[in-house]
Amino acid sequence: MTLWEDRTNQWPKGTPLTHALIIGTSAYRHISDGPEPKQNIDFGLSQVTTPCAGAFAFAKWLRDEYHNPESPLGTIRLLLSPSVVETSNDPELAAAQVDRALTARVRQALFEWHDACDGNRDYMAMLYLSGHGVQRTKLDGNVLLEDFGVDPMVVDGSVDVFAVQQGMAGDTIAQRQFYFIDACRTQPDEFRNWKNLGQGLALPETFGGADERCAPIYFAASPDAQAFGRPGDGTLFAAALIESLRKLAASLDDDGRFVVSSHSLGEALEKRVASLAAAHSEVQSPAPSGLMRYGVVHVYAKPPEVPISILVDPAQAAGVSRLTLRSYASIAIDNEPANPNPVERTVPMGFYTLQIDASAPFVSQELPFNARPRRDGSPPEPQRVVLQ
Amino acid sequence: MSEGRIRISAGEALPVEVRDRNMKLVAGGLSDALPSIEPGEYFVAATLPGDETLLRQVVVESGGEAEVDFSIAVERAKPPVVHSAGPLFDFLLPAELPWKFRFVTLDDWHAIEANDVDFELESTDGSGTATLIVHNRDTRVVFAVVGAPHSVPVHVALPAVGFMDSQVCRLVITTNKWGPVVRAIPLSEATESPARYFASGDIVSAAKYITPEYAGQLLAGKMMDPLAAAVGGYVLLAYGDLDRMHDWPGNLADWFGWLPDGTAIEGERLARLGHHAEALDRFLELGQRGLPIFTDGLSLAASRLRHYAGSGQKRIHAKHTAARALAQRLESWLVYADFGAFTVTLRAADLGDPEESQVPANLEQPGWRSVQEG
Numbered sequence: 001m002t003l004w005e006d007r008t009n010q011w012p013k014g015t016p017l018t019h020a021l022i023i024g025t026s027a028y029r030h031i032s033d034g035p036e037p038k039q040n041i042d043f044g045l046s047q048v049t050t051p052c053a054g055a056f057a058f059a060k061w062l063r064d065e066y067h068n069p070e071s072p073l074g075t076i077r078l079l080l081s082p083s084v085v086e087t088s089n090d091p092e093l094a095a096a097q098v099d100r101a102l103t104a105r106v107r108q109a110l111f112e113w114h115d116a117c118d119g120n121r122d123y124m125a126m127l128y129l130s131g132h133g134v135q136r137t138k139l140d141g142n143v144l145l146e147d148f149g150v151d152p153m154v155v156d157g158s159v160d161v162f163a164v165q166q167g168m169a170g171d172t173i174a175q176r177q178f179y180f181i182d183a184c185r186t187q188p189d190e191f192r193n194w195k196n197l198g199q200g201l202a203l204p205e206t207f208g209g210a211d212e213r214c215a216p217i218y219f220a221a222s223p224d225a226q227a228f229g230r231p232g233d234g235t236l237f238a239a240a241l242i243e244s245l246r247k248l249a250a251s252l253d254d255d256g257r258f259v260v261s262s263h264s265l266g267e268a269l270e271k272r273v274a275s276l277a278a279a280h281s282e283v284q285s286p287a288p289s290g291l292m293r294y295g296v297v298h299v300y301a302k303p304p305e306v307p308i309s310i311l312v313d314p315a316q317a318a319g320v321s322r323l324t325l326r327s328y329a330s331i332a333i334d335n336e337p338a339n340p341n342p343v344e345r346t347v348p349m350g351f352y353t354l355q356i357d358a359s360a361p362f363v364s365q366e367l368p369f370n371a372r373p374r375r376d377g378s379p380p381e382p383q384r385v386v387l388q
Numbered sequence: 389m390s391e392g393r394i395r396i397s398a399g400e401a402l403p404v405e406v407r408d409r410n411m412k413l414v415a416g417g418l419s420d421a422l423p424s425i426e427p428g429e430y431f432v433a434a435t436l437p438g439d440e441t442l443l444r445q446v447v448v449e450s451g452g453e454a455e456v457d458f459s460i461a462v463e464r465a466k467p468p469v470v471h472s473a474g475p476l477f478d479f480l481l482p483a484e485l486p487w488k489f490r491f492v493t494l495d496d497w498h499a500i501e502a503n504d505v506d507f508e509l510e511s512t513d514g515s516g517t518a519t520l521i522v523h524n525r526d527t528r529v530v531f532a533v534v535g536a537p538h539s540v541p542v543h544v545a546l547p548a549v550g551f552m553d554s555q556v557c558r559l560v561i562t563t564n565k566w567g568p569v570v571r572a573i574p575l576s577e578a579t580e581s582p583a584r585y586f587a588s589g590d591i592v593s594a595a596k597y598i599t600p601e602y603a604g605q606l607l608a609g610k611m612m613d614p615l616a617a618a619v620g621g622y623v624l625l626a627y628g629d630l631d632r633m634h635d636w637p638g639n640l641a642d643w644f645g646w647l648p649d650g651t652a653i654e655g656e657r658l659a660r661l662g663h664h665a666e667a668l669d670r671f672l673e674l675g676q677r678g679l680p681i682f683t684d685g686l687s688l689a690a691s692r693l694r695h696y697a698g699s700g701q702k703r704i705h706a707k708h709t710a711a712r713a714l715a716q717r718l719e720s721w722l723v724y725a726d727f728g729a730f731t732v733t734l735r736a737a738d739l740g741d742p743e744e745s746q747v748p749a750n751l752e753q754p755g756w757r758s759v760q761e762g
Contacts, residue, residue, distance in 0.1 A: 293628030
């Protein structure tokens with residue numbers, strides 16, 4: 001069953017909905033270490049243990065946490081070919097009743113997803129693909145499916161990302177589309193020579209007009225999926241994506257709402273993936289590309305909670321000062337004593353006024369304070385307030 | 389009640405937002421071009437390249453001008469620079485730098501030496517990062533080649549060309565386990581700020597610099613700076629604002645035949661408008677013009693050409709062999725390209741043949757220069 005979540009009947013007819021297609025492949029049947037190896041070119045690939053867990057984590061975030069009043073969740077189509085390590089780690093993944101990521105089923109799912117997204121420009125489309133892959137440019141790449149290599153036209157067992165994105169252009173289709181491509185950037189010799197090894201799955205391209213979609217493609221651009229994920233626990237890209245959607249990519253829209261936009265998500269993904277990779281002494285540079293027009297991905301029902309740190313300087317001043325942090329809506333810190341160490345709290349994101357009431361000989365101060373997440377997920381630098 | 393203004397001092401134009409007490413956006417744009425607004429209490433937020441914001445509160449009175457001074461914070465946020473004045477040279481002496489340099493250009497897709505380029509060390513810091521200033525007087529697209537012992541050299545396209553206003557750019561060099569990591573940064577006044585935001589992934593802030601007048605000014609008269617116009621073109625393509633591009637990408641392509649990026653930008657603009665046959669013609673011009681300077685140009689051209697090579701559209705199909713051949717040619721560079729770099733950057737010993745030159749270079753051979761010989 002490909003349709004893993006279907007809420008279309010929960011909304012009045014005509015409601016612009018979000019339709020997602022999520023495909024994760026960790027188990028490769030026909031490569032040399034697979035259960036049914038063939039003698040075809042397999043680019044020297046081996047089984048992996050992270051792409052499916054990442055895809056499933058994103059599906060669960062979408063099902064459980066996604067919030068967008070302009071385009072609530074309609075459907076999630078999910079196809080997974082997990083590894084044993086992943087199903088052992090996650091009973092919910094093991095129990096998921098979904099189709100495997102086989103070429104014929106993915107092809108059908110692509111058509112169904114396209115049709116679901118057609119008919120209303122206010123629909124929103126999401127495509128998440130993970131597995132082995134090849135990324136040729138910042139814009140395009142192929143993600144390999146479970147039956148990759150079943151016959152000599154091996155690339156037939158893949159999805160051609162750019163061709164799918166081009167096929168999703170049109171006057172009547174969702175104009176906000178988000179593509180998450182969590183695939184390693186391998187560059188096999190066979191691809192370098194660009195021999196005819198088949199073509200990845202695509203959508204028919206019938207539109208010839210001006211393409212004004214918001215349709216960014218967020219590539220993980222990982223040179224080696226094995227090295228850049230935690231086995232059984234998902235990829236760094238998936239982890240960074242979910243952290244970004246939960247908090248790190250939060251931004252303000254023109255109306256003052258807290259949202260994740262196509263732009264803030266690109267910024268956060270670049271920085272968070274890089275910082276997660278650096279923590280493993282590795283380098284990974286995600287490459288947001290595609291049609292990066294402004295679009296809102298996710299709307300926070302309430303401001304996300306973010307860590308803050310305030311340091312009153314010098315230490316003698318901290319000993320005789322009290323802090324108040326207030327916005328027009330609330331008081332986050334209410335006349336609490338400062339101390340020589342940074343005052344650390346978690347407060348709703350937003351603009352505040354920080355008031356430091358100091359006793360003589362120090363002079364009280366009032367200054368604006370921006371409580372916001374750091375895109376790379378690092379702890380906040382203490383905001384240092386020097387009292388005279 | 390008449391409106392008031394906010395005057396922002398920052399030392400340079402900064403992307404800013406003015407929001408009311410409910411955080412609704414009241415005005416936005418560059419700090420030196422904010423519109424007048426209703427009297428009231430506002431937050432003024434500025435974004436710096438990277439991940440830092442500045443925030444001030446102001447009260448705008450009827451007919452008045454509220455002042456905001458970001459200049460000290462902006463100056464403080466700039467990366468520290470230790471200038472190379474002998475004793476102040478804290479961390480690495482020029483002789484201790486592990487890298488050697490040469491400069492090449494592509495002539496009919498073969499790498500040849502570019503001799504009219506020199507460079508000087510600007511600074512180093514404690515983390516092993518070195519910054520060089522490069523002067524390119526050559527009138528072709530030039531790549532700096534950074535070689536280190538036992539690693540494949542890095543080629544990086546210079547965002548500086550001889551016969552335009554900006555002949556100077558900056559190279560920032562660090563090292564990771566694969567060898568030198570090199571980034572090229574434009575230094576012209578018109579390019580530097582949008583390029584810094586664009587390279588850091590902040591497309592929104594970068595796009596604030598590309599006003600409707602911007603590119604037109606850059607292509608005309610004394611302000612002629614086609615590289616800055618190319619940066620503006622890529623920013624607007626990434627931002628998805630084709631309306632703001634008007635027809636100047638076509639002029640950029642037609643007037644500056646030495647600049648491959650003009651054709652890449654115009655080709656992509658035409659493709660987005662659905663004019664695929666005309667777009668293909670533009671991309672095919674790269675066969676004569678060579679590699680774009682900017683990574684986005686190479687990426688856009690290769691993607692579109694590969695796509696057109698397999699297209700069944702009648703007008704495109706007639707040229708699909710040419711599209712395929714050029715796509716294959718560009719792909720041989722893309723395979724080794726660093727997509728995270730702003731200008732085309734790849735590891736190879738021979739720019740003309742990356743595939744057959746994934747080997748360290750012999751740095752003792754003629755042509756390689758140390759910093760002292762820059």
